[in-house]
Amino acid sequence: MSLLVVDNVVKRFDKNMAVDHISFTLPEKTIFGLLGPNGAGKSTLIRMITNIIYQDSGQITLKGVKASERNMFIGYMPEERGLYKKMKVGEQLMYLGQLKNLSSKQAKERINHWFEKFGIEDWWNKKVEELSKGMQQKIQFISTVLHDPKLIILDEPFSGLDPINANLIKDQIFDLKQQGATILFSTHRMEQVEEICEQIALINKGKIILQGEVNALKQQFKENKFLIEYEGELPELREDIFEVLPSEKPKTLLLSLQAGYRPNDILESLLHQQVEVHAFNEILPSLNELFINQVSASTVVTS
Amino acid sequence: MKKIGLIFLREYLTRVKKKSFIIITLLVPLGFIILMLFPILIQNVSSDSLRIAVVDESEKYVKGFKDSKTLYFKKTKKSLEDIKNTYAEENFDGVLHIPELNINNPKGVSYYSDKLLGMSTKMHIQKELEQEIRKERIAEIGVDEKAYKKASKVNIDIKEMKQDGEKASTGAATGIGFMMGFIMYFVIFIYGSMVMRGVMEEKTNRIVEVILSSVRPFQLMMGKILGIGAVGVTQFFIWIVALFFINILMTVVIGVSVDTTSISAGAASQQDPELVMDIMEGFQEQLSSLPMGLLMFSFVFYFVGGYVVYAALFASLSAAVNEEADAQVLTLPISIPVIISFFILMAILENPNTGLAFWSSIFPLSSPIIMPARIAFGVPIWQVILSMACLVIGGIFTVWLAARIYRVGILMYGKKVSFREIGKWMLKG
Numbered sequence: 001m002s003l004l005v006v007d008n009v010v011k012r013f014d015k016n017m018a019v020d021h022i023s024f025t026l027p028e029k030t031i032f033g034l035l036g037p038n039g040a041g042k043s044t045l046i047r048m049i050t051n052i053i054y055q056d057s058g059q060i061t062l063k064g065v066k067a068s069e070r071n072m073f074i075g076y077m078p079e080e081r082g083l084y085k086k087m088k089v090g091e092q093l094m095y096l097g098q099l100k101n102l103s104s105k106q107a108k109e110r111i112n113h114w115f116e117k118f119g120i121e122d123w124w125n126k127k128v129e130e131l132s133k134g135m136q137q138k139i140q141f142i143s144t145v146l147h148d149p150k151l152i153i154l155d156e157p158f159s160g161l162d163p164i165n166a167n168l169i170k171d172q173i174f175d176l177k178q179q180g181a182t183i184l185f186s187t188h189r190m191e192q193v194e195e196i197c198e199q200i201a202l203i204n205k206g207k208i209i210l211q212g213e214v215n216a217l218k219q220q221f222k223e224n225k226f227l228i229e230y231e232g233e234l235p236e237l238r239e240d241i242f243e244v245l246p247s248e249k250p251k252t253l254l255l256s257l258q259a260g261y262r263p264n265d266i267l268e269s270l271l272h273q274q275v276e277v278h279a280f281n282e283i284l285p286s287l288n289e290l291f292i293n294q295v296s297a298s299t300v301v302t303s
Numbered sequence: 304m305k306k307i308g309l310i311f312l313r314e315y316l317t318r319v320k321k322k323s324f325i326i327i328t329l330l331v332p333l334g335f336i337i338l339m340l341f342p343i344l345i346q347n348v349s350s351d352s353l354r355i356a357v358v359d360e361s362e363k364y365v366k367g368f369k370d371s372k373t374l375y376f377k378k379t380k381k382s383l384e385d386i387k388n389t390y391a392e393e394n395f396d397g398v399l400h401i402p403e404l405n406i407n408n409p410k411g412v413s414y415y416s417d418k419l420l421g422m423s424t425k426m427h428i429q430k431e432l433e434q435e436i437r438k439e440r441i442a443e444i445g446v447d448e449k450a451y452k453k454a455s456k457v458n459i460d461i462k463e464m465k466q467d468g469e470k471a472s473t474g475a476a477t478g479i480g481f482m483m484g485f486i487m488y489f490v491i492f493i494y495g496s497m498v499m500r501g502v503m504e505e506k507t508n509r510i511v512e513v514i515l516s517s518v519r520p521f522q523l524m525m526g527k528i529l530g531i532g533a534v535g536v537t538q539f540f541i542w543i544v545a546l547f548f549i550n551i552l553m554t555v556v557i558g559v560s561v562d563t564t565s566i567s568a569g570a571a572s573q574q575d576p577e578l579v580m581d582i583m584e585g586f587q588e589q590l591s592s593l594p595m596g597l598l599m600f601s602f603v604f605y606f607v608g609g610y611v612v613y614a615a616l617f618a619s620l621s622a623a624v625n626e627e628a629d630a631q632v633l634t635l636p637i638s639i640p641v642i643i644s645f646f647i648l649m650a651i652l653e654n655p656n657t658g659l660a661f662w663s664s665i666f667p668l669s670s671p672i673i674m675p676a677r678i679a680f681g682v683p684i685w686q687v688i689l690s691m692a693c694l695v696i697g698g699i700f701t702v703w704l705a706a707r708i709y710r711v712g713i714l715m716y717g718k719k720v721s722f723r724e725i726g727k728w729m730l731k732g
Contacts, residue, residue, distance in 0.1 A: 077513075080512065082505075
């Protein structure tokens with residue numbers, strides 16, 4: 001079931017097409033990565049999903065919710081974080097929660113729940129400006145998820161976080177997904193996407209240039225490369241089955257499979273020899289490589 | 304509406320609970336007390352008593368001089384040259400020399416001292432001397448002094464009446480009109496810039512994007528304008544109540560101190576207490592002749608209306624700004640109509656029934672400053688209704704226009720915005 005459907009959405013700023021006929025769907029209970037270089041149109045797209053600005057044309061639908069109330073079911077953490085510096089943490093969260101239609105009783109209960117979860121029960125009366133940056137991020141995260149949103153949109157959620165806090169937030173993201181939330185994750189940090197996202201859409205210059213499941217995309221763009229770790233003497237290699245590529249580590253062999261053969265053929269050619277095979281891995285392209293290849297390809301095409 | 308309510312409450316409570324708000328709210332009445340007490344204190348503290356040696360060559364004048372608490376005259380028989388050198392040793396502060404005077408052209412009175420006399424003391428001495436010379440002249444003409452006094456005491460007060468016999472009053476109207484115009488001017492700048500700082504804080508803090516994912520820009524803007532407006536109303540309410548009590552306190556304090564100081568040198572002694580009473584009573588009467596009910600109502604109405612119009616303008620333009628420094632330039636066009644209105648007000652207080660007065664009291668950017676003053680002077684009721692209607696319509700239009708600028712500007716970061724672009728935002732949906 002898809003939770004969010006973005007259909008043919010267009011947004012122009014003067015003559016500049018910020019979002020150019022973008023369509024994608026977000027299945028329920030997935031972690032979706034919205035990727036793209038700076039200025040690709042990610043933030044504009046997110047602002048339209050969260051009702052901050054309106055699209056010029058096209059449809060955005062959140063399952064079972066009127067368009068005008070969509071933002072009440074979305075939790076949005078922008079890339080540029082911001083809180084009222086002089087306000088107390090508790091009051092601030094109460095305010096932000098009530099703006100998302102929580103009653104003051106509900107808001108208070110949920111804040112206490114999250115305070116317990118993060119072990120910060122004594123923060124209610126602290127002013128935001130007294131907190132460190134990492135602590136402020138925790139508050140920002142709580143404010144994003146306080147109203148139990150169906151869709152959580154996180155724009156670069158780990159920027160400026162130390163590894164401990166980044167892990168804490170990451171765990172919370174997985175937890176929320178377990179509890180039924182869907183997460184839209186906008187970033188240009190590929191290693192995080194690889195770790196967390198199940199599906200991605202890659203945007204460049206206002207257009208989607210690639211989209212799908214992470215594993216499927218890797219399969220689609222794989223180059224049939226394999227890495228073998230071994231001990232002992234290598235036999236004469238069957239260059240008709242594979243081509244040997246230069247490898248950086250000693251006692252490893254980087255191979256490219258020739259057309260018409262299967263990976264098993266590689267193994268077979270080595271199994272009954274002196275050499276002892278310790279590991280055999282297919283090398284899939286990293287998202288980083290995909291990202292760079294696709295973005296530079298699309299840039300060349302359009303320019 | 305619920306959202307505007309929440310925003311309103313936050314804007315209001317965070318400001319009212321601030322230490323700076325409490326301090327300023329208390330300091331202003333305190334400032335008033337000091338301002339009112341200061342002249343009295345100064346008079347009592349600074350006027351060390353002066354001892355003046357008088358060399359009165361004709362020996363006619365000094366005997367008429369009255370001493371006061373702070374001023375002693377002592378006739379001396381020494382020659383001017385002697386006393387000039389020795390007055391300090393004899394414990395005098397200075398020497399007043401009155402030569403033989405030609406009463407038709409009295410010249411040559413001098414005062415010798417290393418210290419200056421001070422304005423009020425100098426006036427006091429001059430008055431004493433003038434009085435003596437006047438007596439002398441009256442005697443010369445052969446008129447009885449009492450008869451002269453009786454004849455010269457005249458006091459005319461023109462009572463202005465309307466056709467229906469109601470009393471009107473230029474003096475009180477000018478006073479009240481100026482005061483109300485000045486307060487409006489003050490309100491627009493103080494609370495308008497509070498709105499401006501609030502908008503810029505949210506924008507530079509980046510919290511605005513989070514808030515806008517929950518509410519419409521219009522709701523955020525309106526909640527802020529109304530919340531800060533309520534801060535202004537609260538502050539004024541506290542000040543008015545405080546002033547009321549200060550006033551009671553002051554009449555007690557001043558009443559007492561007027562009694563003691565009126566004999567001393569200074570302004571109070573120049574007027575005869577009967578005349579002071581006359582003026583006070585006249586003022587009371589004049590105040591009661593003003594249309595107080597309509598004035599109160601219109602003041603509140605224009606207070607709210609004028610604030611909303613200008614606050615919306617401040618909010619919209621400060622949303623387009625990235626740095627405080629740019630705000631100065633962008634808000635200049637808002638300040639100009641306020642300042643011009645204030646100048647027009649000055650002209651209108653002199654001459655309240657011109658075409659300029661009419662049009663400026665209808666136009667919504669100037670009417671909040673000008674119309675209350677004109678009401679004090681008396682204005683046909685249809686003009687009041689027209690002006691109020693224009694303010695309501697103009698207010699709604701300004702807020703609508705401001706919201707269009709605000710919602711584009713508030714999310715615009717980095718680049719400097721020109722007035723041309725702002726114009727485009729207004730026109731384009």
